[in-house]
């Protein structure tokens with residue numbers, strides 16, 4: 127969603143603002159803008175459309191300033207127009223603001239300010255922030271105090287970066303329920319809403335704590351709470367390399383990230399299990415469970431959105447089979463509104479970004495209800511990671527493509543590891559446990575094999591890219607993987623598809639099957655192959671073409687009933703999702719490529735959804 131950058135220091139701010147915004151493009155946006163302080167005024171350049179428009183306006187002009195802010199906007203309140211783009215400026219013209227999040231009480235504030243004769247120039251919720259600060263500034267020339275007074279009246283979520291014409295050396299930043307980071311360097315400091323904007327400049331960062339304000343100058347920054355009390359600063363070193371957020375020769379980030387999955391899975395499992403020795407214990411970072419807690423543990427609740435929710439759907443099968451503890455899985459946006467019962471439950475929140483507003487709200491609800499929350503998160507120090515009781519980090523590296531791939535795979539193995547640890551502690555290790563553990567160790571090498579085979583999936587996709595109706599069908603874990611395959615296809619190729627439990631089609635949906643339908647059937651669960659063949663015969667009889675994705679040990683007989691069969695290496699049935707999802711990612715990618723879609727930035731979507 128929206129992106130923020132800011133700079134104060136000895137150099138010209140403009141190159142960083144433009145490059146930083148480009149690095150945040152992946153989050154999704156529909157307009158962009160920057161504000162820099164010149165000797166006479168605050169100069170604003172903002173435009174609907176891509177960042178290139180801003181670059182074109184600046185052109186050969188020597189726009190030079192030691193301080194500035196920038197923004198990419200993903201429209202929520204008001205259309206994507208030049209006027210609605212950020213930065214927004216106060217009526218006095220001396221204060222410019224960029225904002226991520228939503229000001230929930232903006233209508234009330236706008237009415238109040240309009241009665242005071244303040245003219246608004248946009249339809250956005252964000253402009254009220256600039257106008258409110260500007261209104262206070264008329265009578266109090268201490269900009270920091272005006273900002274503190276303003277944040278107290280704002281309701282909703284806001285990350286703000288503010289410059290004032292009369293304070294040539296200060297950026298003021300605010301964080302509530304939307305991420306903001308200060309990047310620290312010698313003689314210059316940066317601000318960004320997300321790490322990739324900073325990677326080429328510094329790896330030393332301070333993630334602003336919840337409800338904090340910082341005054342950032344070229345040489346230092348000071349951190350306060352909303353009551354002006356000084357807060358201790360905590361600096362982290364980001365260990366993502368500059369290259370990790372570059373395409374490195376690939377045409378799209380999505381392909382690069384698909385191809386990184388063997389490495390990402392290995393990086394996530396290797397610190398936690400011993401890959402070489404015959405040692406089958408899991409070392410789960412510093413997460414511990416008391417005997418008392420385990421004795422009372424009755425249920426596991428998994429809460430997430432989108433693909434992370436689909437990880438939860440697979441994990442439910444895995445956990446219930448191995449631990450024999452019931453698992454409930456909720457979409458985060460639904461969880462908090464259904465009065466969930468979390469007594470004696472462990473709540474697991476899964477999120478790549480760690481900033482998804484729905485997941486964060488669900489986490490807070492779970493904690494309010496007294497549950498212990500463990501999160502599985504990719505972004506270090508993110509809000510979900512910080513607010514959980516424990517975090518299991520995935521080591522996927524930065525994920526830039528909107529369509530998640532390596533984050534899904536690393537979340538899945540993290541869920542396996544958490545389950546095996548609980549299994550060990552609850553003394554439920556069986557023969558199955560050891561086999562699963564051995565197979566988890568083999569996952570990177572088996573994933574690599576599928577990655578090597580990508581060209582064959584490219585050829586298959588060529589046959590089917592014109593289909594407008596696709597069904598993904600499977601049973602058990604395969605059904606859960608179908609949901610992810612279907613989402614991948616929908617989000618990047620805009621082909622309508624549905625994931626269906628194979629046995630459920632005949633209860634209504636089969637009426638949609640005709641000779642314009644492609645059915646992608648998954649068969650990795652040995653005990654269910656024959657049932658899948660029967661379901662495939664049903665759709666074939668109604669004219670559908672069928673592509674099977676099947677494990678080596680399940681493939682026999684499938685060629686007779688399908689046009690194409692993609693074979694994945696043999697693995698324990700319970701782990702098959704980690705392999706079967708990969709051909710589906712490739713398939714979605716190639717279909718989108720053939721259809722000429724914008725693969726890394728699909729329309730209407732944002733990488734990190736920070737509004738509810």
Ligand code: AGP
Nearest residue numbers: 432433434477478479482529530
């Ligand atoms: C999947 O490809 C998505 N882009 C989306 O569903 C995503 O998984 C979801 O928005 C959750 O994001 P998170 O993992 O950052 O919380």
